[in-house]
Amino acid sequence: MRSKALALLACCLFLSATLSGCATTQLPLAEPGPVSGSREATRYQVKIPTHDGQMLAATVYQPALAAGDSAPLIIATHGYGGFRAKRPFSIYGKTMITGQAAIAAWRAGYWVVFYDQRGFGGSDDRVHMMARDKEVRDVSSVIDWSLAHLPGISTLPDGAPAIGMIGESYGAGAQILASFHEPRLQALVPIAGWHDLADAMAPNSHVRTSWGGALATVPPVTSGFSTQTLSRPWRSMFSGTLSHDVRRAMNARSPATWCGNGHEPQADVLLVQGFRDSLMTMDQALDNRECFLDAGRDARLLAIQGGHILPWPVQRWSGKPLFNTDRHVHCNGEAQRLEDVILSWWDEKLRGEEGDVPPLCIALDYQDSITPENFPESVQRFPVSREQVHIPIAGLFEGFMVPFDTGYDLFRGLWGNADRRFLKPSGGLGRPRFIPLYVVERDDELLLGTPEINLMLGGTASVRSTRVFVGVGVQHANQRRIRVASEQLTPLPKKGRYQQSLAPVATPLQAGDRVGLIVYGFNWQYAFNPSFWWSRARFNGEVALPLIRDDR
Numbered sequence: 001m002r003s004k005a006l007a008l009l010a011c012c013l014f015l016s017a018t019l020s021g022c023a024t025t026q027l028p029l030a031e032p033g034p035v036s037g038s039r040e041a042t043r044y045q046v047k048i049p050t051h052d053g054q055m056l057a058a059t060v061y062q063p064a065l066a067a068g069d070s071a072p073l074i075i076a077t078h079g080y081g082g083f084r085a086k087r088p089f090s091i092y093g094k095t096m097i098t099g100q101a102a103i104a105a106w107r108a109g110y111w112v113v114f115y116d117q118r119g120f121g122g123s124d125d126r127v128h129m130m131a132r133d134k135e136v137r138d139v140s141s142v143i144d145w146s147l148a149h150l151p152g153i154s155t156l157p158d159g160a161p162a163i164g165m166i167g168e169s170y171g172a173g174a175q176i177l178a179s180f181h182e183p184r185l186q187a188l189v190p191i192a193g194w195h196d197l198a199d200a201m202a203p204n205s206h207v208r209t210s211w212g213g214a215l216a217t218v219p220p221v222t223s224g225f226s227t228q229t230l231s232r233p234w235r236s237m238f239s240g241t242l243s244h245d246v247r248r249a250m251n252a253r254s255p256a257t258w259c260g261n262g263h264e265p266q267a268d269v270l271l272v273q274g275f276r277d278s279l280m281t282m283d284q285a286l287d288n289r290e291c292f293l294d295a296g297r298d299a300r301l302l303a304i305q306g307g308h309i310l311p312w313p314v315q316r317w318s319g320k321p322l323f324n325t326d327r328h329v330h331c332n333g334e335a336q337r338l339e340d341v342i343l344s345w346w347d348e349k350l351r352g353e354e355g356d357v358p359p360l361c362i363a364l365d366y367q368d369s370i371t372p373e374n375f376p377e378s379v380q381r382f383p384v385s386r387e388q389v390h391i392p393i394a395g396l397f398e399g400f401m402v403p404f405d406t407g408y409d410l411f412r413g414l415w416g417n418a419d420r421r422f423l424k425p426s427g428g429l430g431r432p433r434f435i436p437l438y439v440v441e442r443d444d445e446l447l448l449g450t451p452e453i454n455l456m457l458g459g460t461a462s463v464r465s466t467r468v469f470v471g472v473g474v475q476h477a478n479q480r481r482i483r484v485a486s487e488q489l490t491p492l493p494k495k496g497r498y499q500q501s502l503a504p505v506a507t508p509l510q511a512g513d514r515v516g517l518i519v520y521g522f523n524w525q526y527a528f529n530p531s532f533w534w535s536r537a538r539f540n541g542e543v544a545l546p547l548i549r550d551d552r
Helices: 002-015 091-095 097-107 132-149 170-178 197-201 209-215 218-222 234-239 244-252 255-260 282-294 338-351 402-412
Strands: 042-049 055-062 073-077 111-115 163-168 187-191 268-274 299-304 307-309 322-324 360-363 380-391 433-439 445-449 452-459 468-475 490-492 496-501 505-508 514-520 535-545 547-549
Touching: 042 132, 055 097, 055 132, 073 097, 073 132, 073 170, 091 097, 097 111, 097 163, 097 187, 097 338, 111 132, 132 163, 132 170, 163 170, 163 338, 170 187, 170 255, 187 338, 197 244, 234 244, 244 255, 255 282, 268 282, 268 307, 268 338, 282 299, 299 338, 380 433, 380 452, 380 514, 433 468, 433 535, 452 468, 468 535, 514 535
Parallel strands: 073 111, 073 163, 163 187, 187 268, 268 299, 299 360
Antiparallel strands: 042 055, 055 111, 307 322, 380 535, 433 514, 445 505, 445 547, 452 496, 452 535, 468 490, 468 514
16 A cells, blocks of 8 residues: 555645645544544544554544533445545545445534545555454544544443444445444444345355446446455455355354354444345345344344446436435324434434434335334245246346336337236246236235245256346336346356245335236346356246335
8 A cells, every 4th residue: 555655645646725624633632531622523534543554544523612521433444446435526425325424423513533444545455345343443543533533522321332323235334244243333324235245245155246346346446456356265256156265255244143153242233235136135235234133232224225336227217327316204193304313313323312214215216115013924925937038138138128118118008908917927038027916906905025936947958058047027017028027137057956045025016006026037236147058947936025014
């Protein structure tokens, strides 16, 4: 990171007259307890030493404080390939929910320390992919420095410092993993985090290669090519499968390993996870929630729609490429900004105020949510007779068929008998295979929960050359296009029986909609990992669909 230090020094020398943000502030040790004199709201740049002699670049947001006041502390950090919000008007401060919530907390009277994780932004060292003794332990270093140098950090009734934390993706992993050994963390907000990193990155050990390509290109540029993904054993992921060494490294970086070994998280948590997230799927948040609940902690879940979203045509456009969360949630019957809900959580946990964040809020789409007591678990089972799909071309051009489907629907709508609910299964050659299993009869039905499959996969090619991608398909009444529910697909990478759960989905349904199994031979979420051997895959078995009634 020597080049980073030289670049930062050059920046400061050349622009010191006009950019005060380049300079770092040296702070004396702070006296414990409330501040002795009033302080204006401001921000400044600092360097925070780690346990191993590295320096983390950080921005301190100081709240306005009157004499005798104190304020809780929020630690904020970024996702993989990101960087801190050095000012409110910045990329992270204006476009990312971590920055938006952190700035909102500062303006509401919280201390905020927003830091660059090691290897990114202005921080030293290289990227260690959330190693326990590097990035995870850095959370404690930031807390140590903050308690030593920031005056007037408030305490809870038991005398513990009132400290919360927020971060998305990579930053979500930092706080969840830190909570297993850092008791000073009290109220976490992990956004789009993982429980089992290997399962998230490679379901059925089959790498999500489009995400692998994104993670192996953009972040190395922002980290000065210091990331571990370009070195052994991580780069073996480019083969499309997880090696034993990579899986072992990912296991060491997963809350699943800690929860499974009798360790317990020591903080309360507000999990924020998206159904459309094609990297950190909803089951990762559900497993994390169970881990925190088993430890006796308060664990709440905002199940939103957005998260890690690949650009069109891989996924539907949602406002920003790669990562985009919902701007509003509707958990209490009215639209609330997501950062306001997060601030309400911190007010409740760190200030002792009455809160209104429900234990569970599930977004059915971007305009409607429900607040059930538990995540739905019921399913209805349907047989699947012997079907086939051509690999690897089935679905290859599906993203570009939207104009054709739209035009077809407009033309067919000129006739009164446009109902398509009784049409036979379609696709399997150039388009994905859709096997309708259920026709919706009422407008108050929901596809909400965790689908399951019990399928036997065979075909005309060899064991490892027979590969498909399956999900739940929804064909809305009078529409030609078949949509993948919550855009979730699971790879079945070779011949054999698959008896497993798929990623959870959430889709409101209307009378006339058809729901069934959708099977691709190629999908852009796994762009570099289909079978490239021309053949046919055959499958049969049973599918369990999470169909429930909306009881509101």
